[in-house]
Amino acid sequence: QKEVEQDPGPLSVPEGAIVSLNCTYSNSAFQYFMWYRQYSRKGPELLMYTYSSGNKEDGRFTAQVDKSSKYISLFIRDSQPSDSATYLCAMSRDDKIIFGKGTRLHILP
Amino acid sequence: SQTIHQWPATLVQPVGSPLSLECTVEGTSNPNLYWYRQAAGRGLQLLFYSVGIGQISSEVPQNLSASRPQDRQFILSSKKLLLSDSGFYLCAWRIAGVPYEQYFGPGTRLTVT
Numbered sequence: 001q002k003e004v005e006q007d008p009g010p011l012s013v014p015e016g017a018i019v020s021l022n023c024t025y026s027n028s029a030f031q032y033f034m035w036y037r038q039y040s041r042k043g044p045e046l047l048m049y050t051y052s053s054g055n056k057e058d059g060r061f062t063a064q065v066d067k068s069s070k071y072i073s074l075f076i077r078d079s080q081p082s083d084s085a086t087y088l089c090a091m092s093r094d095d096k097i098i099f100g101k102g103t104r105l106h107i108l109p
Numbered sequence: 110s111q112t113i114h115q116w117p118a119t120l121v122q123p124v125g126s127p128l129s130l131e132c133t134v135e136g137t138s139n140p141n142l143y144w145y146r147q148a149a150g151r152g153l154q155l156l157f158y159s160v161g162i163g164q165i166s167s168e169v170p171q172n173l174s175a176s177r178p179q180d181r182q183f184i185l186s187s188k189k190l191l192l193s194d195s196g197f198y199l200c201a202w203r204i205a206g207v208p209y210e211q212y213f214g215p216g217t218r219l220t221v222t
Binding site: 006008031032034041042043044045046049088092095096097098099100101102 | 151168216218
């Protein structure tokens with residue numbers, strides 16, 4: 001079983017819709033939970049991070065962590081074409097960050 | 110401010126040839142350094158990481174190796190490339206003790222023919 005599982009998509013939604021992206025994990029040692037965004041042919045960039053279970057909001061983005069279920073989510077409200085990218089969940093333990101495969105998201109104008 | 114450099118940007122190499130990719134970081138000291146490979150359908154795979162000069166941890170065996178000859182320099186090498194080594198290679202750095210944010214370089218797209 002992989003440490004971090006993420007559906008690669010692609011996921012296509014119309015502009016203005018709410019997007020839900022999810023990951024599951026198996027290792028209870030993970031401490032921080034992150035979402036990175038990657039545009040084509042670029043390196044990933046940190047979007048949000050959380051430490052504990054619960055919700056964290058930043059503008060149109062909400063990150064949710066449920067440690068009891070080993071499940072994390074990213075919600076994007078009022079999605080825009082500029083949100084089209086690959087979103088990677090990531091989790092840290094020791095000196096490493098382990099990434100999910102990434103979900104390709106297309107926001108249709 | 111901190112900057113990470115990676116070169117070359119693209120590379121086409123024949124099977125069996127050697128490889129050397131270089132990454133340097135500016136504006137910080139004693140960073141944690143990482144090499145990742147991103148291939149279609151396989152996500153971002155951690156290859157090597159280093160917490161200090163000469164300290165290399167390998168996540169993926171096989172025909173790749175890494176070295177850290179200076180504090181802010183990280184090199185990925187291979188003596189003989191395989192077709193399966195094709196992919197997008199990303200170098201990243203992180204401040205030691207900050208576990209959630211890594212800064213990625215622009216990447217090298219390697220095609221082995």
